[in-house]
Amino acid sequence: MLHRPSDLFVYESDALTLLRGRPCAVVFPETTDEVSAVVRLCNEYELPFVPRGAGTGLSGGATPVEGCVIVECSRMTRILEVDATNRCATVQPGVINAHLSEFVAPLGLHYAPDPSSESACTIGGNVAENSGGPHTLKYGTTSPHVLALEIVLPEGSVVHLGRGDGHHLGYDLRGVFVGSEGTLGIVTAATVRLVPIPERIEAVLASFPALVPACEAVSAIIAEGIVPAALEMMDDRTIAAVEASVYAAGYPRDAKAVLLIELDGTPEAVEDECVAVERICRAHSAIEVRRARDAEERQAFWRGRKGAFGAMGRLAPDLYVHDAVVPRTRLPEVVDRITRVAEGYGLRVANVFHAGDGNLHPNLSFDQRDPEMLSRVRRLGEEILRICIEAGGVLSGEHGIGLEKRDYMRLLFGEEDLEPMRWVHDTFDPEDRCNPGKAIPSPRACTESNPRHRGAAVVRF
């Protein structure tokens, strides 16, 4: 346990550092029983508590609620069982995403959801956020890969959601828990699916003179019935940032957009699909279409993509990684609008996105020491959400609502849509002790009267 103010400093925020709060203590349980005991103590002393994995979240999900106990799962790193025959594994929540895949690789298996933060983020955090990754296009987000969960409920008892065999009788509480952002309890074990490592993987890099033909190529690939494993897009600012960084991947610097397309499956099918993808890109005026010669070059292509956020970090002291989804066919016009609106705010946006899913990450570089600039970033952030929702999109594709977007939920949902979410919340956590004030906005009237619902933010973003 940590409780000295100097030790607590690093726990004041997750990767959305604009939002901060002060916990009263951080505890590091190792077993389910310890988590349960901590939670019971919190109940006894009427303390709120906040589950935490690696703190890589980007929506303030793990931001401390003032005076809370942080329950960090970083010591719960045991892989409890691997069942190669049934292709599943049971792990403690602190297991790092990429470690699980490394661990089961000798069996020819891997854990499919692969957030760009895979080398740091935890399975518990992934479950709580229903995290996605580049390969979500083909393999889905976290939820389809979670068979069962052991959780400690907000009052301290242990229950099992879902069944390890993947069948489902009764309410799908497992499905509801995944993506609940640490507000319904603490995951203490997760049984997740493992999938065979693809036999053949090919990566194609195509560069375009403008964003629009690149987006059209994406739609054309999908219209052809091809389901690539990944379909990622980067715009010129991202390309420039990546190429100037240690993540340099050899992306053509003169391109306005780069598409990274990965295909996997049986060698025969992948070869056919690769040829088709290359043809489609050329037909959409690609400047250059390049297939990775070998695994090494493929990894280099990906290094740039996965390091993009890090690379952008060099452009300014702070980076705001935004996340929203629009219908795929609306991507070009939405990106264009966002660019123009950003110019109006005197800000520059660098776009990286999961183009196949319509999942946008407009990234804003800024300096939070400049309050006026911070305010512009905040306003632009909200405007981006409005643009996306107007286009038929949603508030988040993978980073979650947390504190960052909680008060924007009403842009998308009416009270009648939010009310059932509160029923679910109150069923699991009637005392409102577990990560209170996150994800779901309280009914309007309560926001002022209940200080907890104002959330933790010292800097209100």
Add this chain to the structure above:
Amino acid sequence: MSLAVFERVLGAEYVRTVDEERLDGVPIIGEVRPGTSEEVAACLRVATEEGQALLACGGGSKLAWGNTPDASTLVRLSLSRLDHPFELDAAEGFATAGVGISLARLREGASALGKCTLLDGPHERATVGGSVAADAFGATINRDRRLRDELLGLQVALPCGSLARAGGRVVKNVTGYDLVRLHCGAYGTLGVITDVTLRLRPIPEQRSILTRRVSSTDEAFRLAGELGESRVEPAGAAVRFRDGDGFLAWVLEGSEAGVRARAARFEGEIAEARVWEEIDEILASVPPDGCARLRVLGRPSDTETLWRWLEGIGGKPAVALPLVGLVFGDLVEEAVPDAVGAARASGTAVFVEHASPPLKGRIDVFGPAPDTTPLMRALKTRFDPNRVLAPGRLVGRV
């Protein structure tokens, strides 16, 4: 109770008295047929005010599933008029369908665009809403093909009389709690779904059915195990065995080149589509009089054990789906209570899909209540405080 309250909401034309119909022995006294989602919500509000239990009904093909409703009478809420919206967007890859739309119509609409959905079921009567509410599936199932993973959004009418949306129309969405999954498989006990948005998928270029004749179940399950661990990745697989003769069948879907390559990896004879349709028909069939239909569940590698367990208690296993660990078969009704007890003792999960009302009165068809039952009960109370939506039907009789 008088049905007049529903007439005030829907008009007399869409409310009728029903005689001599029962569900699990509970009299169905009337039928209401709302034509819009708002009317569905209004019916729920009225039912809540009056304390009248309702039973949502799509095609009516799976009303046998679930525990005996805990109500003195039921009013059937027929959703057949909710055949709108019906919007298919091939470019975005989604279909939004009113819950009363039949699976056949959905299939026609999608295939006209070169697309299909996971709801490509064979049942002519079955509806989109009933399939989602019952988390339905056919024989073409593996762990990558789950209906709940294909749903993008839905609208649901709630007992308090409001309409709530969950999810959206985009394929990636983590905006608040995932209530889409909550209603999938809830048998209409938390709300009545009024429309559903699900993914449209490309129609596979090639679909092949392959079979291997077997002379024993040992052989069938040995082969099924090899198939499951192979890199053939079938979309579905089934074992059928009767009177010393049977087969393992599997379906391959994908590009022509992909299917050809995967077919070459595990030897089998090309079979007609009919072979596979028959498996679906067995799954959809009703057991003979005096027998109950059991669904026995486990891990894929348990499938053979589940089959033997069902044989061991005197049942007749009909079909196994080894990729997902399911066995279906019939058992004479007298033997069911003991079988349910034996299942509990051995930790085998059994769902009694079909049984006569007297038998259903004696057992929980889903087996022993799981440790989440108090949570499920609390959830039911929040959504449906007056217990008007098929009360008592689900796991733990919530």
